[in-house]
Amino acid sequence: MTAPSSPLTIAQLAQLAGVSTATVSKVVNGRAEVSPETRAAVEELIRRHGYRRQRRRSPPTTLIELVFHALEGDYPVEITKGVTQIAHQHHLLVGITDLHHDPAAGDTWIDAALARRPTGVLAVFSGLTDHQHDRLARREIPLVLIDPADAPAKTIPSVSAGNWHGGLTATRHLIDLGHRRIAIITGPDAALPSRARLDGYRTALDLAGLPTDPGLITGGDFLIEGGRTQAHHLLTQPDPPTAIFATNDGQAIGVYHAAAQLGLRIPDDLSVIGFDDLPSIRWTIPPLTTIRQPLTQMAAAATTMLLHLAHHEPLPHHRLELATELVIRASTAPPPHPRRRTR
Amino acid sequence: MTAPSSPLTIAQLAQLAGVSTATVSKVVNGRAEVSPETRAAVEELIRRHGYRRQRRRSPPTTLIELVFHALEGDYPVEITKGVTQIAHQHHLLVGITDLHHDPAAGDTWIDAALARRPTGVLAVFSGLTDHQHDRLARREIPLVLIDPADAPAKTIPSVSAGNWHGGLTATRHLIDLGHRRIAIITGPDAALPSRARLDGYRTALDLAGLPTDPGLITGGDFLIEGGRTQAHHLLTQPDPPTAIFATNDGQAIGVYHAAAQLGLRIPDDLSVIGFDDLPSIRWTIPPLTTIRQPLTQMAAAATTMLLHLAHHEPLPHHRLELATELVIRASTAPPPHPRRRTR
Structure with missing residues (x-):
């Protein structure tokens, strides 16, 4: 032939x-x-x-389903802005679902979603199970993950931030300022973005010839209150850190509270760096130095990928990772000399 | 004929x-x-x-359109939570549209929305014109306004917060603490919630027998930067206020920045009260005293009203106003005695 x-x-x-x-x-x-x-x-x-589609059917609906693990803070707004921006250009409506941190909620959602026959589904951070992924796949409803927390059993197209590189950059920034005792408050142990940031921290220390002190690594949950508790624990050690990499902006706010409670001034007594660069933290006092994840661009890129899949076009990239960026504001400075601490 | x-x-x-x-x-x-x-x-x-549908079919879609003037901060998240909560119970999807502060965007949206034939439309704060209201009405698509900024030409069902009462309560709280020179930073002049809060402020002063000093009333725009500028102006007057009612949380954050820049401590040197009680401000340092608008409950109530209208059921209330509430945190205290100011 x-x-x-x-x-x-x-x-x-x-x-x-x-x-x-x-x-x-x-x-x-x-x-x-x-x-x-x-x-x-x-x-x-x-x-x-080459490949051409057999027949050009119009999609059954003009809807993108955007599924959030939880609607909390301004993170969902940054994501929704990116999705609606692209969807609007293609005359698609964006339907929002809030799973309320509840894995069972995904089953209720998916029954309704399959009946709605959306152009595609965007799942944010976490929430859909492998079984739910399969159900979408069997109906040929494309799925793209935004900022995925887990590694799904099968390869599903996704858009993430450069979490590992961000962790490296944050830690290097503190090392470059002269810090040697740099603590980290990690996110949930099972969340890949959290693990990647921790690995970047370890590598930055290692490349600078600095030891990794297990006493300076504390486990967090990406929540403000957890950040406060962990920072208080770190800062009341006999030999406290001079800088804390909070690994997300929420935990950085928790560090601010612990520092205020202990009478430590930021950045004079303690440097703090976050991760996310959400709009709500740009007005902390002092303004937070952080690693910017381009959430809106990530969401827009994921939506574009979804439309490629919906039109049976090959994806240029199956896993897209958008670069993070150091945003220096006013919460980081050289370590205090000589050490003067209130405790 | x-x-x-x-x-x-x-x-x-x-x-x-x-x-x-x-x-x-x-x-x-x-x-x-x-x-x-x-x-x-x-x-x-x-x-x-007038126009009536020939036969009463089940709604062609199971969709609520939620239209935002702008997707910014965590205000849209609080609203969306309330809408999705009720919509989910009724197996309705919530479709989100961002008008990007652009009145022309509403025309593009409405053409698509009419074709989607949603169960109903919820418009938040501002955005749809009277003409767009009319186009929905002519298609028998119910509309409910959430936190409306304007008074529409025709009576459209709406859910607001008790803005006037909130302004009264905020100002009374400051008076009760002993403040006599109380400034206000208003919102946009044309926005009804802003006017209602200002009127509540005036009435509280009047009922307490305090004069209204025009020099203590400054016009804002509900934005952080505007709050900072106005607060700096107020606090560098020869006889500055001892308390500022910021009329929204964003402007209150701006006041925090102006105070920090002038070396004023909150609440020791200056009391600050906001309005909204958005999640992102609960962690300011010190935590902000504010007036809570029940945004999520307002959105849920509006969604319930919309479903009543969609099912041709009479509304118990055409305009619903949910009570605001004083939330005392740590940014308000009695005025300093004797006056000690850095400038």
């Missing part, structure tokens, strides 16, 4: 590859349930001949 | 306009493929006679 000169349909690709049309569909839609060999074979055919 | 007394069906409209029922259907469903002249003729008939 000679190669046709025009791009191949799914049926033609299936015939050439000796697999089912369903399998080819999975490959072109970026789904994971295909063996690496089959995927490679189909992708090689597409590379050689 | 005399005008019928009851609203017209599509068939009657088609007959009167001399066009097909399909054309009338396109007009009432907000579709674009109709000449401007035909659309104008049909809409004029609907304006004169």
